[in-house]
Amino acid sequence: xxxxxxxxxxxxDWIVFSAxxxxxxxxxxxxYSVGLGNGxxxxxxxxxxxxxxxxxxxxxxxxxxxxFHSLYGLSRWIYAGGIVVLALVLFLGxxxxxxxxxxxxxxxxxxxxxxxxxxxxxxxxxYFSSASYKINQLKHLTLTGLMVVLPIALILLQPDFGSAMIxxxxxxxxxxxxxxxxxxxxxxxxxxxxxxxFSFFFLLKDYQKERILTFINPNxxxxxxxxxxxxxxxxxxxxxxxxxxxxxxxxxxxKFLPESQTDFIFAVIGEELGFLGISLLMICLxxxxxxxxxxxxxxDNNFGLYIxxxxxxxxxxxxxxxxxxxxxLLPVVGITLPLVSYGGSSLIASxxxxxxxxSVIIHARHN
Numbered sequence: 033x034x035x036x037x038x039x040x041x042x043x044x045d046w047i048v049f050s051a052x053x054x055x056x057x058x059x060x061x062x063x064y065s066v067g068l069g070n071g072x073x074x075x076x077x078x079x080x081x082x083x084x085x086x087x088x089x090x091x092x093x094x095x096x097x098x099x100f101h102s103l104y105g106l107s108r109w110i111y112a113g114g115i116v117v118l119a120l121v122l123f124l125g126x127x128x129x130x131x132x133x134x135x136x137x138x139x140x141x142x143x144x145x146x147x148x149x150x151x152x153x154x155x156x157x158x159y160f161s162s163a164s165y166k167i168n169q170l171k172h173l174t175l176t177g178l179m180v181v182l183p184i185a186l187i188l189l190q191p192d193f194g195s196a197m198i199x200x201x202x203x204x205x206x207x208x209x210x211x212x213x214x215x216x217x218x219x220x221x222x223x224x225x226x227x228x229x230f231s232f233f234f235l236l237k238d239y240q241k242e243r244i245l246t247f248i249n250p251n252x253x254x255x256x257x258x259x260x261x262x263x264x265x266x267x268x269x270x271x272x273x274x275x276x277x278x279x280x281x282x283x284x285x286x287k288f289l290p291e292s293q294t295d296f297i298f299a300v301i302g303e304e305l306g307f308l309g310i311s312l313l314m315i316c317l318x319x320x321x322x323x324x325x326x327x328x329x330x331x332d333n334n335f336g337l338y339i340x341x342x343x344x345x346x347x348x349x350x351x352x353x354x355x356x357x358x359x360x361l362l363p364v365v366g367i368t369l370p371l372v373s374y375g376g377s378s379l380i381a382s383x384x385x386x387x388x389x390x391s392v393i394i395h396a397r398h399n
């Protein structure tokens with residue numbers, strides 16, 4: 033048993049794991065710093081995030097021990113379970129700010145949509161790895177679309193536009209990467225336009241519409257609709273080269289910056305650790321993604337290959353949107369920074385996904 037574990041950890045990708053630990057540490061430092069100025073409740077958030085990190089890293093190692101091939105046969109049942117949980121949260125979930133997206137357990141919250149993102153990755157990975165799959169057939173594009181439309185619809189009913197958008201963009205990106213032909217481009221463009229137009233007029237709340245309109249027309253007063261984005265840009269810019277120091281950021285400590293532990297944690301890091309801190313964070317993200325890309329060319333199992341591709345695409349989309357929000361390049365849509373932002377469900381789900389990726393890598397090295 034000991035010899036088996038030793039061989040397992042010899043094949044473990046410690047570069048990926050080290051980058052993950054650095055990203056989680058960045059998040060913990062920023063959450064603790066914000067907590068210094070926001071009172072005991074925010075320090076409680078820091079303590080909770082430490083617990084989430086411990087649970088998540090434990091699950092990462094456990095999933096790395098698990099044979100990822102087993103997920104191929106289980107994926108349809110996992111998908112069905114995810115759909116059931118998404119339906120249950122609409123009736124049994126705790127209402128928070130008019131949204132039923134969380135289950136409450138002993139003071140902790142679980143957001144099923146974060147786990148469903150992983151389920152969608154596994155489901156599409158199984159489909160794309162099938163020997164009968166041909167990307168140039170429109171029926172396959174339709175089938176994969178149907179696989180994501182049900183979880184998207186249930187998530188929109190919560191309503192949680194951010195998570196639904198991430199799943200939609202993930203499907204859009206992964207089908208695009210596998211080579212759409214010209215006949216499929218027009219339907220994809222139409223579906224994308226219909227999704228965003230329908231969402232804007234019928235699904236988004238007024239404040240969400242205002243954020244998008246503010247992004248389109250940035251001349252609005254920073255004290256009006258564009259307040260959040262304006263404060264984030266001020267925070268990032270005011271950090272200059274070395275930052276103001278942990279616990280000394282005026283925007284975050286004086287509560288000018290809303291959602292500083294979640295949506296705008298990148299701005300907190302920029303203000304308090306400056307250009308140097310942001311550069312180190314970006315280096316960790318770059319190492320993480322390029323190391324996963326490194327393995328894409330070395331995996332000879334199609335299911336494992338598509339799992340790694342799915343993980344790269346999903347986490348990159350979330351990272352790109354969150355950083356874009358923080359620096360004013362994208363509208364504020366409520367997307368957290370993976371592995372960094374406060375939130376147990378997001379952190380644990382991301383670490384589980386990394387654990388599954390490690391399982392793929394370990395089996396590739398063994399073979």
